[in-house]
Structures are given as structure tokens and as C-alpha cells.
Amino acid sequence: MKELELKYGCNPNQKPASIFVNDGRELPIKVLCGRPGYINFMDAFNGWQLVKELRKATGLPAATSFKHVSPAGAAVGLPMSDTLKKIYWVDDLGELSPLACAYARARGADRMSSFGDFIALSDVCDVSTAKIIKREVSDGVIAPGYEPEALEILKQKKKGNYNIIEIDPDYVPAPVEHKDVFGITFEQGRNELKIDDELFSNIVTENKELPYEAKIDMAISMITLKYTQSNSVCYVKDGQAIGIGAGQQSRIHCTRLAGNKADNWFLRQCPKVLELPFVDGIGRADRDNAIDLYIGEEYMDVLADGAWEKIFKTKPDVFTAEEKRAWLDQMTDVTLGSDAFFPFGDNIERAHKSGVKYIAQPGGSVRDDNVIATCDKYGMVMAFTGIRLFHH
Numbered sequence: 001m002k003e004l005e006l007k008y009g010c011n012p013n014q015k016p017a018s019i020f021v022n023d024g025r026e027l028p029i030k031v032l033c034g035r036p037g038y039i040n041f042m043d044a045f046n047g048w049q050l051v052k053e054l055r056k057a058t059g060l061p062a063a064t065s066f067k068h069v070s071p072a073g074a075a076v077g078l079p080m081s082d083t084l085k086k087i088y089w090v091d092d093l094g095e096l097s098p099l100a101c102a103y104a105r106a107r108g109a110d111r112m113s114s115f116g117d118f119i120a121l122s123d124v125c126d127v128s129t130a131k132i133i134k135r136e137v138s139d140g141v142i143a144p145g146y147e148p149e150a151l152e153i154l155k156q157k158k159k160g161n162y163n164i165i166e167i168d169p170d171y172v173p174a175p176v177e178h179k180d181v182f183g184i185t186f187e188q189g190r191n192e193l194k195i196d197d198e199l200f201s202n203i204v205t206e207n208k209e210l211p212y213e214a215k216i217d218m219a220i221s222m223i224t225l226k227y228t229q230s231n232s233v234c235y236v237k238d239g240q241a242i243g244i245g246a247g248q249q250s251r252i253h254c255t256r257l258a259g260n261k262a263d264n265w266f267l268r269q270c271p272k273v274l275e276l277p278f279v280d281g282i283g284r285a286d287r288d289n290a291i292d293l294y295i296g297e298e299y300m301d302v303l304a305d306g307a308w309e310k311i312f313k314t315k316p317d318v319f320t321a322e323e324k325r326a327w328l329d330q331m332t333d334v335t336l337g338s339d340a341f342f343p344f345g346d347n348i349e350r351a352h353k354s355g356v357k358y359i360a361q362p363g364g365s366v367r368d369d370n371v372i373a374t375c376d377k378y379g380m381v382m383a384f385t386g387i388r389l390f391h392h
Helices: 038-058 082-087 098-108 127-135 148-155 212-226 251-267 284-294 321-328 346-353 368-377
Strands: 003-005 018-020 029-033 062-067 070-076 117-121 138-143 163-167 176-181 184-189 232-237 240-246 334-338 356-361 381-384
Touching: 029 148, 038 062, 038 070, 038 117, 038 138, 038 163, 038 212, 062 098, 070 098, 070 212, 082 098, 098 117, 098 127, 098 240, 127 148, 148 163, 212 232, 212 240, 212 334, 212 356, 232 251, 240 251, 251 321, 251 334, 251 346, 334 346, 346 356, 346 368, 368 381
Parallel strands: 117 138, 138 163, 334 356, 356 381
Antiparallel strands: 003 018, 029 163, 062 070, 062 117, 070 240, 176 184, 232 240, 232 334
16 A cells, blocks of 8 residues: 545645655555544654664663654553552553553553553554553554454454554655645655664763663653654653653743653652542543642642532542642652753753753753753753754
């Protein structure tokens, strides 16, 4: 198949729409179920590139949860603690495969943003992973293959209309890519930057102790940013993105947005949140929304009389600002990556509030000295990569 006609483009009024390979080759994909649309394929192809690179960089199965052409989460297949299994709602599924752990982490880091995601998997989708996908609200999945039983499980979603794409893992795109805007064609070489340990060798802070685990997290942050709409920053801990700030015009707004998401990820692990007394039968999305409100500034939306009774068996106490700060102060050894240089030290100050200890960024700002000094104030380790990773 050299061309696949789509129902429409980004919006229903944008017709005709199709996908094809510019050099006349056959498409490297098979649609096994459903009818993916324009945005589905944008998410699928960006997501596939991300997980393929994560797999190559770390040697571990990888997964990402994409929404609107940016990842809501990305992770590699490391084991999860009982607490993580609980906040990701997979504690009832027994032993999980490494690929299933990767998707549970990718989906669970920011469940609000991942609602209705498009999934990319680096490895053949197994039954363990399919069981997690089946119970989540999702638009589709792309992977290099599917175990027969896993495929049958996925085909049951959306009354048999769930989008399932198989991609040729050996497909290599042309070295030059094109994009049309306003009838004008842009041409550029593909971003084939290899992200490995060498990229983080230029450590510019007084503290130069960069452990192996932090290098892995730096690689995850950089590879995630490579496929995130710019401006963007990415907080990573223990092999998974925990906060991604995408598409903001200001660097500090990226850092704040992603930092708030990272904070929410950690707040959800607080015993006070884990023990919330939800009513029986509450839906997964309603439960996620309630937790997001409870740990945020609009907590009265779920604690007001007439509201809490629909969500909780008993009315929870307010999660005070002082309690939240005390819990967040326990979050440490977080890694932060940035797709372009930090122009001011305020980004570092905000990162510090979310437990950041390791930073990877291009460097090159006229205020690099101020940024480095701010890192030194907190004993952080910062590497200058010398490489910008804008993605549009």
C-alpha cells in the first residue's frame, strides 16, 4: 500500500486527506483495526520515533502516551513499587511485563493529560500490556507487532473500532524531510542526533557527580523533548517522565507547568491521597479528576457540601498547603531536561522546588553564569549539551 486515504485532516472540513511516502515506497504500516485519522497518525509516528530511540538508548522496553502531537508521558520498563502500582491503578493485575510497566508509567504520570491518548510501544505488544490498554480510554496504539491474544484483547475496544497500527521496525525514513505551510514547502535534514552518555560529559557546575541512573534519566528527558512541541522541558525520575511542559512561549512557563505536573505525581503518592475513601463503583476518570482537584487549589470543588457525597464515603480533610509542601520536600534526585537554554536562574529556582538535582540543557545564554551560580547554590549537577532540540 503506497497511499492511505484518511477521513479528513486535522479538522472535518479539511479534505482531501491521506498519508504516503514521498519517495514512492510503500507505507511501513498496516492498520490491523479501526480507521486512524490525521492526528492519530501524527501522534503514532512521533510516538514511535520516541520509543524506538528510548529502546536503543537504554536497552529497555519503552512506551509513550501521546496527546496532540506531544507526549503526556514516556517511560522505560523498570519495575514499579507497590505505591506506583496503586497510583497507576494497576495493583490488581498481578505481575506485569517490562513493556506493561513502561506503559503503566507513561500513562500514569499525568493521567489527566493521557485521557484519550495514542500509545506507542517499542516492542511487540504482549497480553500484559494489552490488558492495561483495554481498561483505559485511548484512541489507538502503534507497535512493531502484537501477540495473537493481545491483538484479540485490543480488538474488543470501542466495539471493534479501536485503532491498531503495526509498523515495520526496520523502516528508515529519507534523510531529508518536507512540510507544507501556506502552500510553501519547507525542507530540512531529519534530526538524527544520537543521544548517549557523551552528550552529558560537559558538566559546568561545582558538583560533578553524575551517577549512572541520572544519565539514564537525562537521556529519557532529552529523547522525550526531541518529540515534544517546543518550548518544552521534561522532569524525569527513576526511568520515567513525571512532568512535561510543552508548547509554551516562555521557558519559565514550561518549567512551572512541568514542575506542577511533577508535584502532582508525587502528591498522589502521599498516604493522605492514597487513602481517600472513594464511593464504590466510581469511574476511573471521575476518580482521576477528583484526585487532581483535591490536591490542587480548587479542592472545594470536591469537598463542598453536596459535592463530596457523590465522590467519597466520608468527607476528607483538606490537604493543606503546609502538608503538601512538607511532603514535596521529600522528593529528591529529580532530573530536568530543557530543549533550549535557560535564560534566567528563575527556572532553576522553580526546579529546586520540585526536587531537581540533575539538569541537562544546551547552554549558550548570556546569563549562563547566573544559571550556573543558582545551580551551585543548591548543589545541583548541570551538563551543557550544546545541542538545541526544538520540534515543530
